[in-house]
Amino acid sequence: MNPPKPLNSKDHLLTNIMKNKKKIIRFSVWFLIFLFTGIAVAVYLWNKPHREIRNSHGLQISAAALYDSLRIGNKHSILTFNNKVVTVTGRIRKILNNRQNQQVILLQTSREGGSVNCTLEEKINSTGEGNFISLQGLCIGYSGEDTLMDLPGDVFLIRCYPLQSISK
Amino acid sequence: MKNIAISWIIIAVAVAPASAQEYFTKNGHIAFFSKTVFEDISAFHNQVISILNVQTGEIRFSLLNKAFHFPKAKMEEDFNDEYIESDRYPRSTFAGSVDHITEINFAKDGSWPVVVTGDLLIHGVIKRITIPGTLTVKSGQISVSSSFRILPEDYHIKIPSIVSYKVAKSIDVTVECLYQKK
Numbered sequence: 001m002n003p004p005k006p007l008n009s010k011d012h013l014l015t016n017i018m019k020n021k022k023k024i025i026r027f028s029v030w031f032l033i034f035l036f037t038g039i040a041v042a043v044y045l046w047n048k049p050h051r052e053i054r055n056s057h058g059l060q061i062s063a064a065a066l067y068d069s070l071r072i073g074n075k076h077s078i079l080t081f082n083n084k085v086v087t088v089t090g091r092i093r094k095i096l097n098n099r100q101n102q103q104v105i106l107l108q109t110s111r112e113g114g115s116v117n118c119t120l121e122e123k124i125n126s127t128g129e130g131n132f133i134s135l136q137g138l139c140i141g142y143s144g145e146d147t148l149m150d151l152p153g154d155v156f157l158i159r160c161y162p163l164q165s166i167s168k
Numbered sequence: 169m170k171n172i173a174i175s176w177i178i179i180a181v182a183v184a185p186a187s188a189q190e191y192f193t194k195n196g197h198i199a200f201f202s203k204t205v206f207e208d209i210s211a212f213h214n215q216v217i218s219i220l221n222v223q224t225g226e227i228r229f230s231l232l233n234k235a236f237h238f239p240k241a242k243m244e245e246d247f248n249d250e251y252i253e254s255d256r257y258p259r260s261t262f263a264g265s266v267d268h269i270t271e272i273n274f275a276k277d278g279s280w281p282v283v284v285t286g287d288l289l290i291h292g293v294i295k296r297i298t299i300p301g302t303l304t305v306k307s308g309q310i311s312v313s314s315s316f317r318i319l320p321e322d323y324h325i326k327i328p329s330i331v332s333y334k335v336a337k338s339i340d341v342t343v344e345c346l347y348q349k350k
Contacts, residue, residue, distance in 0.1 A: 048241050117194055141232055143231075
């Protein structure tokens with residue numbers, strides 16, 4: 001009778017795989033779970049929608065009060081309003097169209113030439129200059145003051161939606 | 169009394185033309201575009217403030233970085249938080265002058281190629297640039313447009329290496345402003 005042959009390296013590997021089969025399967029399952037979760041999270045983050053403006057609860061304030069708060073530029077006002085959804089009410093000074101044919105409504109403030117400058121996501125035809133209106137949008141801050149030219153700045157609201165329009 | 173009246177007339181004549189030569193907009197348009205084989209990224213801004221003095225050629229632009237609008241919310245978030253750092257550097261500005269503006273006849277409709285030289289401030293870094301543009305007069309309204317390229321690395325904007333293949337080395341910028349008289 002011949003003595004048993006010693007196992008070569010290939011046989012060793014196969015034996016080890018057979019011994020650790022359960023461990024390898026468990027590891028593979030967890031690896032795939034992590035991989036797919038990672039991909040799902042990345043896809044979700046990449047495609048997450050823009051911040052909801054229309055149906056959010058906005059901070060309610062008049063155009064004049066918002067303008068005065070941000071013009072002074074104290075830290076508290078900036079933290080309260082900048083980058084927040086704001087519902088602003090005021091009298092329409094002017095209605096313009098920008099280059100992308102979006103409606104821009106300038107709301108009167110206590111300062112001549114200074115407005116709350118609101119760019120609308122959808123056009124409204126049922127209002128006019130001198131009327132009161134409530135708009136909800138994202139406040140991005142006060143800018144545009146030019147002392148050399150004596151030009152007052154504006155408070156800018158983007159992605160605005162009309163909430164209410166009241167006649168003069 | 170006569171001297172006082174003459175002084176007032178001189179002051180009025182000196183001051184009136186200065187303000188009559190100033191034009192502004194608070195809703196100018198700037199867009200940028202980055203093109204790579206992996207991804208196209210575009211963004212626009214419709215709240216650009218610009219001031220133009222047609223007598224001296226002085227031209228200024230200012231914008232709040234947070235108002236750039238991207239097609240995807242994540243792009244906008246990364247732009248503000250990682251690249252341009254909008255909380256730290258809220259504004260981008262340009263202050264310069266239009267060369268040879270006196271050669272333009274603002275009383276007549278037409279388009280003129282112009283060259284603008286000035287300081288562009290982005291991400292806290294100022295760089296002197298010269299850009300081509302077009303100045304148009306139509307029915308008394310003045311507008312300017314320009315297309316040029318900037319390199320993010322010139323303004324110390326760091327693009328993480330993991331996404332650098334998706335962002336172009338040079339970014340195309342277009343500017344369009346329609347001015348109103350002050």
